[in-house]
Amino acid sequence: MNKSDISSLDSAYKSALTALLFQLADDDFILAYRGSEWLGLAPHIEEDVAFSSISQDTMGHAAMFYKLLEDLGEGNVDDLAHSRPAEGRRNAVLLEMVNGPGHYLSHPRYDWAFAVVRNYFYVQSKKIRMDSLKNSAYEPLSQIAIKVNMELFYHLLHWKTWFIQLMNAGGESRKRMDEAIKKVFDDFDGVLTLGLMGSEMNKHGLIESEDTLKQRWKSSMVPIFESVNLSMPESFGMKSGNGRIGEHIEDLSAALAVLSEVYNIDPAASW
Numbered sequence: 001m002n003k004s005d006i007s008s009l010d011s012a013y014k015s016a017l018t019a020l021l022f023q024l025a026d027d028d029f030i031l032a033y034r035g036s037e038w039l040g041l042a043p044h045i046e047e048d049v050a051f052s053s054i055s056q057d058t059m060g061h062a063a064m065f066y067k068l069l070e071d072l073g074e075g076n077v078d079d080l081a082h083s084r085p086a087e088g089r090r091n092a093v094l095l096e097m098v099n100g101p102g103h104y105l106s107h108p109r110y111d112w113a114f115a116v117v118r119n120y121f122y123v124q125s126k127k128i129r130m131d132s133l134k135n136s137a138y139e140p141l142s143q144i145a146i147k148v149n150m151e152l153f154y155h156l157l158h159w160k161t162w163f164i165q166l167m168n169a170g171g172e173s174r175k176r177m178d179e180a181i182k183k184v185f186d187d188f189d190g191v192l193t194l195g196l197m198g199s200e201m202n203k204h205g206l207i208e209s210e211d212t213l214k215q216r217w218k219s220s221m222v223p224i225f226e227s228v229n230l231s232m233p234e235s236f237g238m239k240s241g242n243g244r245i246g247e248h249i250e251d252l253s254a255a256l257a258v259l260s261e262v263y264n265i266d267p268a269a270s271w
Contacts, residue, residue, distance in 0.1 A: 009072075016200035017138055018072055019090070020207060023195065023244060024129070025065035026091035029081060030252065031122060032059035033259055034095070035115075037104040043112060050158060054119075057151045064144050071140070082263040086253045090195070093240045094118060094187040096252040113173075113180035116166060120159035121184055121221075125191055127152045128216050129207065137205030160224065167228035181230070189236040192217060195244030 009017070035055030042048040066080045074080060095118070100110035130152060133145035166173050194201055198210045207213070218232060225232050241247030 012200060013204050014072065016197050016204050017141075017206055018069060018074060019195060019197040020201050021065050021069050021072075021141070022090040025062050025069065025080070026089045026243075027095055027122075027126075027191075028058045028062035028065065030089075030091045030255060031095040031119070032056075032062060033255055034097075034099055035119070037099055037108075038110065038115065039104075041104065041108055041110060054155050054158065057155065061148050061151075064148070068140055068144065078263060078267070082256075082260040086248045086256060087246045089243065089246070089248060089252060089256075091243050091252075092187070092190040092193075093238075093243045093248060093252075094184065094190055095122065096243070096248060096255060097187075097240075098251050111176070111180065113166065113176040114183060116159060116162045117177065117180040117184045120156075120163045121188060122191060123152060123155045123159055124220055125213075125217050127156055128213055128220065132208045132213060133206075136207060141206070164224070164228060167230070185233055186237045186239040189238045190241070190243055192236065193238070193242070193244055195242075 032055045035051055035058065038048075038051050038055075040048060042051050062081070063077060066077045069075070069080055070077050075083075097118075099115060100108065102108040102110070104110075127149070130145045130149045134142055134149065136142040136145065163177075166177050168174075192210070192214050194207070194210045194213075201207050202209045222232055240249055
């Protein structure tokens with residue numbers, strides 16, 4: 001189905017499509033912001049440039065998904081990005097969690113191991129979703145998935161390299177990575193779930209089933225885990241809440257207050 005058919009969408013199809021798009025857009029939007037907070041704080045200057053570029057790409061992906069929602073009549077892009085309250089967001093809770101204690105402008109004590117694990121695991125799951133969405137029944141979404149996928153190759157290579165190097169470094173590095181992996185797995189099911197309308201998304205040919213995507217993510221990670229002497233757990237958690245149904249932690253409200261500050265002062269400004 002292409003953009004010109006929007007007016008003829010039945011309500012069940014449109015509900016499933018908008019639910020999926022809000023997940024995709026909100027995930028990228030909040031994680032891009034968390035990435036931007038590392039500017040000037042990354043381990044070295046080359047990483048500062050690389051991580052900033054990845055975060056910029058990710059925010060661009062969010063903008064494309066929000067634009068599809070605008071085309072569906074859900075509101076304009078700027079409002080969708082900046083004016084919705086925390087309880088209206090559908091991003092995974094793991095992605096909204098702070099990078100660590102402190103503030104990026106004052107005494108930040110951020111956890112690089114957590115940043116590496118969260119971004120690597122997320123980008124791998126995003127790559128699997130984009131591979132599936134390339135065959136989506138909604139043509140505008142499939143076209144965007146193809147564009148996004150080209151950039152994900154480099155994002156994935158970047159985080160995979162960091163993950164393997166830090167895991168193989170031993171000592172304090174391995175210890176901190178093991179702790180970060182546990183923290184990420186405590187909430188990673190919130191990233192992998194498609195929410196309450198997952199079966200409808202699959203039924204309408206928008207994306208493959210949640211179980212298929214989860215299994216594909218696990219299969220893609222097993223060789224990497226084995227290479228660093230790590231076992232893949234049987235299941236993952238959703239310890240901090242299910243963001244797909246609007247459950248969030250205070251970290252998200254605080255982040256949105258910063259992200260929307262300029263927009264709330266002057267809604268006519270471009271974001």
